[in-house]
Amino acid sequence: MSGFSFEPAEFVPFKDKEALKKARSVHGKELEKYSNDKMKVKITHNPHPIVIGDIFTRIKMSDDQDKKQVLILGNPEPETYIPVAELVNYHKVNCRNLYIFAMDEWADQDGNIAPQSYEASFARSMLKYFVYQIDEELRMPMENVFYPTNENIKDYSKMITDKGGGGADVCYSSPGWAGHIAFVDPSPEFITDDIEEYLKQDARLITLHPLTISQNSLHGVFGQSGDIANVPPRAATIGPGDVARSRERIEIHALQTMGTFVSWQRMISRLIITGPVTPYVPSSIFQVLDSQVYVSEEIAAPFECWEKVGY
Numbered sequence: 228m229s230g231f232s233f234e235p236a237e238f239v240p241f242k243d244k245e246a247l248k249k250a251r252s253v254h255g256k257e258l259e260k261y262s263n264d265k266m267k268v269k270i271t272h273n274p275h276p277i278v279i280g281d282i283f284t285r286i287k288m289s290d291d292q293d294k295k296q297v298l299i300l301g302n303p304e305p306e307t308y309i310p311v312a313e314l315v316n317y318h319k320v321n322c323r324n325l326y327i328f329a330m331d332e333w334a335d336q337d338g339n340i341a342p343q344s345y346e347a348s349f350a351r352s353m354l355k356y357f358v359y360q361i362d363e364e365l366r367m368p369m370e371n372v373f374y375p376t377n378e379n380i381k382d383y384s385k386m387i388t389d390k391g392g393g394g395a396d397v398c399y400s401s402p403g404w405a406g407h408i409a410f411v412d413p414s415p416e417f418i419t420d421d422i423e424e425y426l427k428q429d430a431r432l433i434t435l436h437p438l439t440i441s442q443n444s445l446h447g448v449f450g451q452s453g454d455i456a457n458v459p460p461r462a463a464t465i466g467p468g469d470v471a472r473s474r475e476r477i478e479i480h481a482l483q484t485m486g487t488f489v490s491w492q493r494m495i496s497r498l499i500i501t502g503p504v505t506p507y508v509p510s511s512i513f514q515v516l517d518s519q520v521y522v523s524e525e526i527a528a529p530f531e532c533w534e535k536v537g538y
Contacts, residue, residue: 312360394472
């Protein structure tokens with residue numbers, strides 16, 4: 228016993244000490260034991276190719292079967308979308324039946340959603356590294372490409388539902404430091420006491436959690452230097468309802484800091500899988516939705532107090 232105990236800082240969204248203690252104690256293949264009849268957890272060497280392969284397979288299927296595919300996509304992910312586009316071009320797959328929805332976008336303090344011209348824009352990244360990487364004769368029509376704007380945010384969930392015949396075919400995601408899906412943060416705009424009510428909420432503008440701002444200050448588009456003042460304070464995002472209405476969900480836990488052991492995702496991954504289903508850990512809803520959760524071996528690795536290791 229250390230003889231020293233304390234309460235988590237006020238801004239920490241999830242504070243259940245017993246759930247936190249349990250989460251810290253589970254690692255490696257033990258995490259797979261938390262699979263249930265809805266959420267399937269798989270520890271694997273490198274989950275990223277799974278998403279690349281799944282997206283390409285669905286695009287190929289949409290061409291072969293002449294059948295619509297509606298996908299909710301996270302951004303920025305050039306490391307995923309450039310290979311997908313290369314496969315599409317190599318195999319001459321026509322993307323006419325592909326409909327893609329960016330799951331979120333930055334917004335300013337007044338709720339004005341960032342335009343494509345903003346260099347850190349998610350829409351800009353999706354267009355540049357996915358849509359425009361596909362050969363023009365194979366590319367999806369631009370009317371099949373959607374992202375949140377000032378004009379459409381109030382109808383964004385309806386757009387997904389209408390195009391997808393009730394919902395998207397797949398929602399691809401990876402959790403943030405505070406456990407978000409897209410920018411569904413543990414923020415006041417989404418917090419409810421009833422999980423069924425929570426799962427019905429649609430797209431909207433939200434105030435970003437401090438952990439989300441801190442996390443993104445380490446991203447390449449913001450210089451990887453902790454420049455928290457350079458990260459927008461608000462965002463437009465899909466809602467939990469868009470995730471719940473999707474026919475399939477694929478969640479990847481594999482983010483590390485530039486390939487090192489360091490990762491803000493290691494602890495939140497465990498809370499998502501082992502903790503209670505709560506709006507204070509948004510991605511915990513995968514426990515009650517048909518979902519595939521792939522966790523890299525590095526994220527599943529044990530962690531503890533290392534006295535001689537710094538940042």
